Amino acid sequence: MNNQLIDQLDIYTDKNAITMAAVMGSNNRHEGDGDPLTVRSPIDGSVIGQLKMASEVQVEQAIAHAREAFLVLRTIPAPKRGEFIRELGNRFRKQKQLLAELITLECGKILQESLGEVQEVIDICDFAVGLSRQLHGLTIVSERPDHRMMEQWLPLGPVAVISAFNFPMAVWAWNAMLAIVCGDSVIWKPSEKTPLCALACQSIIDQTLKEFPEMPQALSQVVVGDHVVGAQLTHDTRIPLVSATGSVVMGKKVAQAVGSRLGRSLLELGGNNGMIVTPSADKELALRAIVFSAVGTCGQRCTSLRRLIVHDTITDDLLGRLVTTYSHLPIGDPMDATKLVGPLIDEQAFELMQIAMQQAKQAGGKLICGGEQVTIEGKEGGFYVAPAIIEINAEAAVIKRETFAPILYVIRYQDFSQAISIHNGVPQGLSSAIFTTDLQEAELFLSVVGSDCGLANVNIGTSGAEIGGAFGGEKETGGGRESGSDAWKNYMRRTTNTINYGNDIPLAQGITFG
The missing domain is CATH 3.40.605.10 (Aldehyde Dehydrogenase; Chain A, domain 1)
Incomplete structure (x- = not known):
């Protein structure tokens, strides 16, 4: 073929x-x-x-x-x-x-x-x-x-x-x-x-x-x-x-x-993109956007979602929904129309993913699900993985670096100014998103004191930019x-x-x- x-x-x-x-x-x-x-x-x-x-x-x-x-x-x-x-x-x-x-x-x-x-x-x-x-x-x-x-x-x-x-x-x-x-x-x-x-x-x-x-x-x-x-x-x-x-x-x-x-x-x-999910967010809408942004191209997009910043009052519920969805992700041959997650590009990408996960654990991160290699019959030479979710503290050094793999770091926040601070507290500045139905939160996120990224979205994910807009980011991007x-x-x-x-x-x- x-x-x-x-x-x-x-x-x-x-x-x-x-x-x-x-x-x-x-x-x-x-x-x-x-x-x-x-x-x-x-x-x-x-x-x-x-x-x-x-x-x-x-x-x-x-x-x-x-x-x-x-x-x-x-x-x-x-x-x-x-x-x-x-x-x-x-x-x-x-x-x-x-x-x-x-x-x-x-x-x-x-x-x-x-x-x-x-x-x-x-x-x-x-x-x-x-x-x-x-x-x-x-x-x-x-x-x-x-x-x-x-x-x-x-x-x-x-x-x-x-x-x-x-x-x-x-x-x-x-x-x-x-x-x-x-x-x-x-x-x-x-x-x-x-x-x-x-x-x-x-x-x-x-x-x-x-x-x-x-x-x-x-x-x-x-x-x-x-x-x-x-x-x-x-x-x-x-x-x-x-x-x-x-x-x-x-x-x-x-x-x-x-x-x-x-x-x-x-x-x-580099991207290292973040998304804030507030208490007023449409949870189903957010869930769909999170999953595609985090696992699309097996997490190997510069706009992939790396950091999910969620209000403390809704974190457990959203994590439960994500774990359920991740457990049913079809992983396998990307030529197969029934599969949603294909392989990592090569063995080096797999090894870097494992290193990042180990560093996250050493920093106090909790592996919620995924991260393991997946064996696909007839495709043993490929490096397939289950996308990972890790709950972690905002100050962990590993989340300030971009790992080109499907690792989603979940970080809790208590007030909106803290969420913005967490979001902007990384060296990269490509894509960002907020899920909220609160007009003030949305406008603040887009304002001069909000996201410091070149792309800032409201109620859509971090990946999937249209060609009509200028694409690019700030800081180390x-x-x-x-x-x-x-x-x-x-x-x-x-x-x-x-x-x-x-x-x-x-x-x-x-x-x-x-």
């Missing part, structure tokens, strides 16, 4: 093994010359691809070709670039099912979630098409007579996109679709755990480029590699913007490398914004223009000279 799926998606193959994408564009396909990379499915641990990573020379070639492509792409009118994205989105629509199956095969999320991810790619294509006719600046009143000021937003340059395994297509699309519409070429370094998804997307781009001969062939490239490839991209001065999604540790390295050359970095890092709203400005440079249409040259601030 795996080879059939790969063949149907027209990913570049060599003797039934996946090889590196075209780092030099669709007319120059070749394998990488770097170290070998084995790709395994988290479903059962089976090998689904053998690749060679890009060498230093090939990354250099990719950067050079991206620069050449940018010089052409920036001159093509934005609506024309939008037409390319429109056709690209249509091709993703046609391949939606197959692409979703590939996501599930390679990163292990259930098929429904994978279908949702491909839909995100399609949605951001639609958004980018509309954006291609709205890349507007401002006209600004000048203090000088017979003068006009205005600002323009112009293409920036080649953009490097470094993406994580958990959203192997959507995060790239959030960046790449906007970048291309804005006139920027893109070099994509996917996670070495999910390179096949990147090759599939690149294949669709190459197919689409055949219908747009005026577009530069290297407007989008994939370079498969590890941190060495990432470091080469982040240090290169020809890349003015690096968008990186991943851990805080990785993000700090990217920020330092890009900052050392005064480039721009767009960072989407990195401060970046991707996807909707005015996030497109990240991919452009602003220029302020002053036009004198008079016969004199008055100076600003009333200065006289000579």
